Amino acid sequence: MRCHQTPKANLEDILDTLPISAICSDTETGKVTHVNPSFCEHFGFVFDDMTTMEEWFGQVLIEPYEFFQRVKPWMSQHTGTRSSATLDTTLLCKHRRQKRVSIRFTLLGDTKIWYLRDTTDHWVVEERLKVRGVMLEMVAKSSALSDILNVIVLQIQKESPQTVCSVLLFDKSEDRLRLGAAPDLPDFYNQAIDGVKIGMNVGSCGTSAYLNERVVVDDIAAHPYWQDYKALAAQAGLAACWSDPIRSSKGELLGTFAIYKMQPARPTEGDFELIQFASNLASIAIEHFRTQEALEHMAYSDHLTGLANRGAFFNKCDIILKDALDKKTPMSVIMMDIDNFKRINDQHGHEIGDLVLQSLAKACLAVLRRKDLMARIGGEEFAILLPETDKEEALIIAERVRVAIEKDTVVDRHHQLIPFTASLGVTCRSSGGCLTDKLLSRADKALYQAKADGKNQVASLDPS
Ligand SMILES: Nc1nc2c(ncn2[C@@H]2O[C@H](COP(=O)(O)OP(=O)(O)OP(=O)(O)O)[C@@H](O)[C@H]2O)c(=O)[nH]1
Numbered sequence: 001m002r003c004h005q006t007p008k009a010n011l012e013d014i015l016d017t018l019p020i021s022a023i024c025s026d027t028e029t030g031k032v033t034h035v036n037p038s039f040c041e042h043f044g045f046v047f048d049d050m051t052t053m054e055e056w057f058g059q060v061l062i063e064p065y066e067f068f069q070r071v072k073p074w075m076s077q078h079t080g081t082r083s084s085a086t087l088d089t090t091l092l093c094k095h096r097r098q099k100r101v102s103i104r105f106t107l108l109g110d111t112k113i114w115y116l117r118d119t120t121d122h123w124v125v126e127e128r129l130k131v132r133g134v135m136l137e138m139v140a141k142s143s144a145l146s147d148i149l150n151v152i153v154l155q156i157q158k159e160s161p162q163t164v165c166s167v168l169l170f171d172k173s174e175d176r177l178r179l180g181a182a183p184d185l186p187d188f189y190n191q192a193i194d195g196v197k198i199g200m201n202v203g204s205c206g207t208s209a210y211l212n213e214r215v216v217v218d219d220i221a222a223h224p225y226w227q228d229y230k231a232l233a234a235q236a237g238l239a240a241c242w243s244d245p246i247r248s249s250k251g252e253l254l255g256t257f258a259i260y261k262m263q264p265a266r267p268t269e270g271d272f273e274l275i276q277f278a279s280n281l282a283s284i285a286i287e288h289f290r291t292q293e294a295l296e297h298m299a300y301s302d303h304l305t306g307l308a309n310r311g312a313f314f315n316k317c318d319i320i321l322k323d324a325l326d327k328k329t330p331m332s333v334i335m336m337d338i339d340n341f342k343r344i345n346d347q348h349g350h351e352i353g354d355l356v357l358q359s360l361a362k363a364c365l366a367v368l369r370r371k372d373l374m375a376r377i378g379g380e381e382f383a384i385l386l387p388e389t390d391k392e393e394a395l396i397i398a399e400r401v402r403v404a405i406e407k408d409t410v411v412d413r414h415h416q417l418i419p420f421t422a423s424l425g426v427t428c429r430s431s432g433g434c435l436t437d438k439l440l441s442r443a444d445k446a447l448y449q450a451k452a453d454g455k456n457q458v459a460s461l462d463p464s
Pocket of ligand 1: 337338339340341342343345349350351352353354357378379380451455
């Protein structure tokens, strides 16, 4: 690797035997006069790539501002013959790999000898421990899942330059992938992918989720998996993508972790290890979040119908009522009770009674709006919260619910259709404001009226 036979040949011979990377430069001109084989091997540069150390730093520093803020002052501080202070920084090798290095130099006559130690492995371990700690702390504090996933994605992008990552979450009920975190992918791309149904040839992630195995696509433009999405990927500047299924501790699919590249590329062993690390971290976060969700669902929902339970309904009602008073918006509630339910139970059995409760809940949800909240607050008693809804609109909704129930039936084991009906009481909040209890008791009175007037009908009671 010696470039010239000079009087410094002995020194260069010694440097050439060292396992540590070394560069010699002229103290006067700053020109690089020698690089040892270890430097070429670790960083990919050869002697002909080097002019001065200043220029080289200008090319390889990851953060351009670092040259004037850190590197230049560090270079000029040292004048004596002892070794300089150590500079820890991140460089981009000739083959575009990012490396963490510790650099120092010494003066020997008119030669400056630079020593570069590759500390990447150590740095990666430290960084990963750090991000793992941050993530576990966020999990313990029940931070939003998207925030936790963002931390993981940003860490992977930091470790692997020219990389953009995404986490998609698996929605088992619909076999779709939903956006979990992809802070550096363009919005139009995220919107197009959000909700995509998994299957063969649905990009790297859709296919990876479908096959429940890692998918590597090194050239999106030419791969059949991307046939229907390659124009979208090209618009987002994406050229390669490998995707790993994120699995729970029981092996169930939770989502996918994807690494995108801007140029066609094949993953290295290091990339596989990186995506595995990311998938494992994401799996801890998602699994914890799903467990929390399931616990909350159990605490706040009715096991038979899946509707909100009494406690959840009262809590939500308090919040919506306060909000309606603050914003001076209308709000209504409906109380509902199945007609002659005892008779249904007595004639057809408790199991059929349960089926009626479940079927009625479904029929009502189908005609309610997304913002409405329906709850089972007693055996055959239901309540419906209608935010931003005045009495006239509430009466229309109540009638729609009544008709939906009237049209619904369940079938017994002899294939006999069993119809059922319900009575409904409607009220709206008073202009002065009232408590949830008062509001519900007024709706209850209206319900009582509907029962008294012959059942299978809607009655209302004004606040006045
Ligand atoms: N199958 C089933 N029945 C229930 C459940 N909870 C309460 N019930 C029954 O609901 C019935 C309520 O009867 P009642 O209060 O007399 O009311 P009703 O027969 O609907 O009469 P009206 O309200 O006047 O129309 C009772 O037979 C309860 O056993 C449940 O979870 N499943």
